[in-house]
Structure formats: structure tokens, C-alpha cells
Amino acid sequence: MDLTNCRSMELLRVLGLADDYRAQANAVGADANFDSVFVTSMGPQGRLLADWKIPSVAEQRECIKVHNDGSQPAEPGQRCSQIVFESWLKGLIISKQNLTSKFGWTYTGHIEAEDGVTASFIDGIGATRTVSARYLVGCDGGSSRVRLCAGIEMLGGQIPVQFYLVHFRSAELAQKLHFGRFWHAFPVGSGFLIDQDEKDTFTAHYPIPDAMAEPIDTREVVYKMLGGCLGKWEIKIDEVLVHSQWQPSFSIAETYCTETGRVLLAGDAAHRNPPHGGYGMNSGVVDAVDLGWRLAAVIKGYGGEGLLKAYGDERRPMMIRALQRSHRHVLEHVVLADIYGQVWDSLVGETSEADQVEALNRVKSYITTSGPETLDRGIELDLRYDNSPSIYPDGSPPVKWDVKRYTPSTRPGSRAPHVFLKDGTTSIYDLFGAEWTLIHFAGDDTDDGLDPVVNAAEKMSFPVKHVVLKGEEHARKIWERALVLVRPDTHVAWRSNKAPSTSKEAEHILQVVSGKMVLLDHSKSETHRQAGH
Template sequence: MASSHPSLGETVAAESPETLPSDTVLIIGGGPVGLLLATVLAFYGVKSVLLERNKTTTKWPKMDLTNARSMEIFRKLGLAEGLRERGVPSNIPYTVLVSSGLSREKAITQWLLPSVDEYRNQIRTQNDGTKPLEPYQRISQSIFEAWLKESCDANPLIDLRYGNKVEIVQSQGEDVKVTAVNSQTGKRVDFISRYVVGCDGSSSKVRTGLGIPLDGGPIPGYALLVHFKSKDLARLQKQGQFWHIFFVKDGGMGGAIIAQDEVDTWTVHLFLPLDADHESISSEEAVYSVLGGMGGRYEVKIDEILVRSTYRPNVAVSRSYSALNGRVFLAGDSAHQNIPTGGYGMNMGIADAYDLGWKLSAVINGHGKKGLLDSYELERRPVAALSVEHSKVHNDVHAALGKLLLPEAAVIDHDSKEGEALREKIDQHYQEHDGENKDVGIEMGFHYKSPINIPDDDDSVPAPVWTASRYIPTTWPGVRAPHVFLNDGTPIFDHFGKDFTLIEFPYTVDLGSKYIVDAAKENEVPLKHVVLPGEDNALKIWEKHLILIRPDGHVAWRSNDIQDPASAKRILNAIVGSQSGEVKEKIAFGVSGSGVISTQSEEFVLEKMGDLQK
């Protein structure tokens, strides 16, 4: 009897096209970015259909840190505590070790990153605007994705369709046609949608199908990843409890181990030259080789090998973030790829998802204009390029080991003056270059430059100075507004509305805030007006008496007063994208002398990405 199912690799005739309502977004890719975009859209009352080629969420560990800025986003969505419940407990420090091998009694050096509890205490006691509201959180992507999918499954505005592999994305009149193949039936299915977002990873079918090039490419070398279970804590934690250990080998950095939960789940990365044959290395031998460092094999009891793969890090940014006249967008790894050092990859994708999510929602809900969608690339692409560049800065800290070990790496384990001198040199190097997972200026100090942010009307006020290593609090338009606890102990962020928020620090005279409020009502722009009398500390940090906050917590406009209804109307028109629909400039990355991300030519992007590959 003939089977009714198609043979492997065979597809059958397409079903009738499914046309999505104009208020529904089609998302391609069910990783963290796609799932979060669906969550953000639903938060603003917008429906989505999500297509994912796999039948379920990832088994791969991938990212293992949700940074402070991402946790602020999850807090606004009401998801922060749910994520923390599934992550590493809040009392465990995030210690990073550099070791020549676990056969040695102690590591060469360490970075003592605080636990979530310690970080929270710093935030509470240092109420000067320099800290985030939320600490970071360690959680493996395999756990993160499964949790986020559960949340999406329970949301009536989100339609998840796993097992649908997208093959073609093309224009169809004013809409977009997406062709997918269902893995269960083998049938081709066409979807017609007004808006499509490609969250489908580094080999994005959406990006490649539309012919959008990447600037940049792979760096030399690759890694063999082994994800495994082991409860052999006495041997694994011989040099102390850790989050990461980087292992020195003859010639430089040989590999790393990551504690996914510090209980029984671990990931090893064995760094290999391009001509190495990883297939000749068993998963167990890869683990033993990494943990042994300079000392050769170091065996631990492995209970189970979970997954194994190879990867080659890329440093790349998509030439464009949108196509088909602003109907298709890219987010996450489809738009940018970086070296894992610093943990910027998925966290950039989270910020992409929130930025694009609130802007698409505003347009679909009627109060946002096309200029909002134009601003997505103008704002997010330079931030991605800056973060990609900085991931290589962190990677270069480890790459410098090769030179530090010269002329004789073997002395690193000797109980001699030469060995002691080499270990001290490596310790000093890592203590002087400790920005990995600490550079909050990269994570939350960037400045969005686009027409939906209104510059200060006082040209004498200098732009804020930007630095990678710290966040300098300011309400300069385009920058994330500073966190501060108010007099009653509540965070100012928790007073923001779901959409736009006007913060007012009242003065003895009328500041004209009613003009903004009235203009918002007239234009049906959702706005929450928050008046904060007697908040001297917050006013000092926030710098102005009137500050207009976007849904993502970035500043759209600020002033000490507003004089008339016409000015208020111009401000409201700008922040909802009414005046920026024709903006075509391309913003690349770089930091100008003032510290503000600067506009550069496409030639500069190509040159810079070429430098990063070296």
C-alpha cells in the first residue's frame, strides 16, 4: 500500500494562500528574538503569526546571559521575575577564571563579577542614575526559549506555527508573499501579509532571499562546542565555583567552559585552527583537552553528552535592515552577528525586538506614521555595529595571550621566578582589560540619532560624552533615560506608561505641560502624564523639568518649558514619525569626538568591517 506522506525532501502542491489581516504581523523565526517580538506586539494589542522551521525550541545552550538592559525590557513586559525563577539563583556570584588547567591548584587570575543580590544592593545604595534598574541574569538559551514559548503559547494574540520552513519572500502588490514548506505534510503554504519580520538567524532566508548583503564576515579559526551533563563538582570546581573559565594552552587561548546552572550542566568550547579536523576529536576528548589546558588531559565524569556542534564567529552587520518599501524588516542575528565575547548577540536582538515591536504596533494601532518604521534602521543599525566592534575588543583581550606567553609558554606552570613573572603578567593584563560583561556604556549608553528624537533647542549644551565602560546619566534626546529611585522608594521607570510618558518636575511657574497633553489627545497619541513634585534628586539627574519618554524608555524630547500649542503639535508629529517618512540617510557606526554615534558612509562600514575580520 502506497504511503500518503511525501518522501524525504519531496514537496507537494501548495495550498490556497493564507492572507493575514492587515493588523497582523508575520514573523519568520522562533528563536528568542522572534518570540520576544511576538510578545512585544501582543503587549501593545497587536496579533502575530510566527513561522519556525524546527518542531520545537532549541536544545543548544548558545547565549547564557541576559544583560541589565534586556532585564529592564523584560520588567516592562512583566516577565523579569518569571525569567529569574528559571535562571541561576540570585545569590551565586558570576566569577570568571583564567587558568592554565584544572590540574593546577589555583587559577592564574579572576574577574569577580557580583551576584544578582550583590548587584541589587549596589543599585539600591548608589542612587545617582549610573546604574540599571535591573541586574543581569544568567540563563541558558535552551531554558530561556522554552519558557518564552510557553508564554507565547498562552497568549491569544500569538499564533505559533512550528515546523514551517520559509523558502521564498517576495513582493506581492502592496503586501509580501512568504512561501513555506510544512515539515509534517510536505505541502507548500503561501502567506500574504502587510508586514514581515525576519528573525531567522545568521543564515536568514529573509535576508538572503531579498539579496541584502552583509558587511563583514567570519574571523580566523572556529570552535567545537560540547554541551554535557556532569555532577563531578569536586573536579570541575577544583579552582573554585565559576561561571566561565578560560584556559591557556601553548600558543594562546585554547578553550573555555561555561557553567550553565552550576549544578550539572556545562558547555565546553574547544578553539581550533581552520585546518583542524574536529570529527577526529570525540566529545569526551574535547572536554578533557579544554579542562587540561597546558597540562594535557584532565578527565571528569561525564554523565551525558547533550549536543555537539561547530561554529565560526562572524563579525557582520546587514547592509540594510528593511526591504520592499518598509514592509519587510530584519532583527537579531539576521541583521547582525558578533563574536560571543561580551554577550551582545542575543541582547542586541532583544533590543531590536522591542524597538521594532513598539514602532510596528504604533503604526498598526493608528497613532504611528511611516517615519517610525524608517527610524528602526537609523537607530538600531549603528548600535549593532558598535556592539559588534566591541565584541572584538573583548576577544582581543584573550587573543593577546599568544604574545604574552612568548618566548616559552611552558614556564607558566613552573614554580620558578620565570613562571611567577609570567603568571603576574597575565594577571595584570586581565585586570587592566576587564570590561567583558561590565561595559554598561555599550549595553545602555548608546544614543539613537533619528528624526523622531527632537534635539535640544539650546546649542550651547554639549552632547553627552560616551564611554564604553560606564553609563553616564543624561536625558539628552535619543539616550535611555536614567534609572533613579524616587523619594518613596519606587523606581521612576515603574511610573512610565505603556506608550509615551511625559515626566514633569513642577516649578513655581506653569511649564506648559498641558500643551503636550492636549496635543496628544488631539492626535490620539497614548500619553501618560506623570507629575513628580519635590523630587530634587531625580530632577538633578534628569536635568530638565519636562521630559518626553518613548515606549522603550529612551528620551524623545526635553525642555524646561513649552510656550504654545503649535510647538507641542510639532513635537508630537515628530515623535510619531509624521515628519521623517522621507529620511533616506544611512547611519553606520563610529563614535564622534563628542561621544555620540556618528553618521558615516557605506565605504566606511565596509572598511571597518574588514578591519574587524583581521
């Protein structure tokens, strides 16, 4: 993983962690670009075929500020290696006094009951351990043992291609980047290279031929990948940090939780997809935030079991949408590989100059038209949980969905739009509370009519921060309603232009959004039905 996308970053912002993460020593700096280059070879004889230009964090910040219309994320994405990201998160976990961390234990199985789960482990010295809890969450990757023990099937399978990954350091390569610094480089026919830190750390991904039987030499893999269609390019490798074989998959769990709702899945345990589009780890971050607040609500007592059952109802259709988009990106590379095969002689310089120019123009046209894979704002930001049983609908029609763009809306179920307030620096996201937030665009009246909501929340021990905004006409226009109830995951649960007239009405709304009640006319979305529920 090398991209924490804009959705993950704005969630980290709400948690107060975004700036700390960006400040990590091996995270890429704010002025580094997100460009991808397509070349015949990374070597000195290589030729640039085409590129995808994506602005730096600093440039994206400026764009977000200029286009303060609700269509932008609260934060740009961040280039950073998974190794750095996970190490940083682990440090945060260890530092928390209210968490118990056990690293080096191996999960061996669990027994599920109506009121909880007992899991068994082998600890670091080989002793058997058991842990009893109210819930068990399997975040244990694509080959999840928790999922297998829970009997949850994976739908889909692996792509019939394998890659060899080599994560390495090379000062010489860093000094000889003939096409300048980049994020991804795609030499013709030999996989791809990631510049992990704008310094000297890179990751090579090389497709392994089916007929390859001899042992794999990690350095040879790097040389072949760098050389592209012009033959291997040998540079000095200072250190091989990690190397492994991997196979991309398209698969999703049949359900995200067991019948009792005591065992749940998140991240790669629930879904697997190729790196194309950057939806894997980032979807896992959204899963974790979404599931985390639900578990907190249920354990604190104000949330009903319906919240946990709604987790899969919300997240699974969105992941299917991401898988479909990732599949499209994969097919674009398959088509490009086919084009390379047709013009191979021209790419290696064995045809006339006219044929070479024609081949280069054909390749460039396809790559440019295909466009970058990591600017799908519809997939990243326009996550819609509008037909979730824990969303209170208002009967308004949905806005048109576009894979490339996010159209701001506070229609219940939608991600709440980011917008800067009148001071130009405060995002409305910065006002959200630790759990629920009621955004109130108020007039000058002293009586706001919210006593029923306040009384119902107190009665239910429902944790909500009341944010009153006066004179914020621009934000009010984008947010569409005077009252908007925002969940801990920044999705809208309810909205209206007027407060509930009675405490009973307010309590009914809060019972629905907290999973204690389902509306009688609730029906699952078309996407949800197509997903096999």
C-alpha cells in the same frame, strides 16, 4: 548565550517579566557570582593564574541602590542559558491569545509588494503554506533566509577559527571545581568553559585545529578543554545535551530594511559578532523591543512610515559600536594567547621556579589590566539615537561618551536614566506606561499648561501616560527637565522645561516623534555617516 545583560533585564522589567525570568528553575540564583577564572588546567594539578571578580545579582542590586545617581541600570544582568531563556519566551508566546504561533514551519521565500508581503513555508507535514501580512521581520539568525531573499548584503565576515561546543551535564565536575564556582573558566590554550546553572550543567568551547581531520569525539573535546596546557582531564560526563561546530563572525547588514520598509531584520539576521562582551543576543533583545513598538504604532495608525525607516538609522550605528568593542575583546584574547606561547614552558612547570614566578606575574598583570568584558556600561546603557529623524532635538550638547560608564542624561535620543524615587524602592522605570510616557516634575500650581499636549495626543490617538511627580527633587535633578517624553523603548523623544504653548506646536512635536514628519534641518549623526549610509 549565558548572559541577559542589564539593558535587556531593565526592558524585561518594563514589560513586567524580569522577576518571572529570574525565577526560572535553571536560572542562576541571586547570590551566584559572575567571576571568570584563568587557569593552567581545571584538573587537580591546575594553577590559578588570575581572575575577574564580578559581583552577584544581590550585590549589584545593593550597589544600584547605594549609587542612586542615574548612572546605574534599573536591573542587574542575569546569568541564564539561552536554552532556558528561549523555552521561557516560547511558553509566553504560546500563552498569548492575540498571537498565532506556528512552530516547525520552514520559511522558503517571500514576495514583497508596496502594501505588504506574502511569505511561503513548508509546514510540519510537508505541505506548502502562504502567509500574507503588512510586514515581515527576519529574526532567523546569522544565515537568515529572509535577508538573502530580500537581497540585503552582509558586510564583514567570519574569523578564521572554529570551535566545537559541547553542552553537557556532569555531577563529578560540579563536585571537583578546584577553584570554586565561577561563570567562565579559561584553561590555558584550550578554549573556555561556562558554568550554566551553578548545578551540574556546563558548556565547553574547544578551538578546533586546522589540521584536525578525524571525527570529533564530544567527550574527548571536553577532556582536552578541561585539561588546558597540562593535558586532558577525564571526568564522568553524565549526559551530552547539545554539540555543534561554530565559527565566530564580525558582520552587519548593509541596511536593516528593504526600500519599501516592508521587510525588516532583527537580531543575528542583522548582525553577527563573537560572544566576547555579550552583545549578540542582548542587541537582539533591544532590536526586538525597538522594532516592536514601531510596528505597533504604525499598525495602530498614530505612527508614520518614517518610524520604520528610522529603526535602522538608530540601531545600526549602535551595533557598529558594539562590534568595535567586541573586536577589542577578541584581540585581548589573541594577545593573551601569544603571551601563553612565549611562557608555555613555565606554565607547564618545565623551567626554574624563578622563571615560573616571572611568567605567572606577567600573565596575571595582563589579565588584570585587560579586565572583565561584561562591564561596558557605555555599550550596554549609553545608547544614543540623538540624530534619528524621529527624535525632537533641543540643541543641547551631548555629554562625553565613555565605553566603561554611563553618564545619565535625558538629552533627546538618550536612554532615560533609572533613578529610585524618595521611597527608595520605586524606580522611575516602574511608572512608565505600556507605550509612551510623559514624565512631569510638577510644582504646586494647579494649572500645569499641558492642555495643548493632551489635546494634540487625543487628536492623533497618540497613546501617552501622563505621570506627575511632585516633591521628587533628586529625580528632577538627574532628569534635567520638567517635562520628558519617553518612548516605549525607554528612550527620550523630547524634553523641555515648559509645555508647548499651542496645540499646533504640540502636534508638531508628536508628528516628528511618531514618524509622520521630519524636521527640515535634520541631519544624520557622524557615527551614522561613517556606518555607510
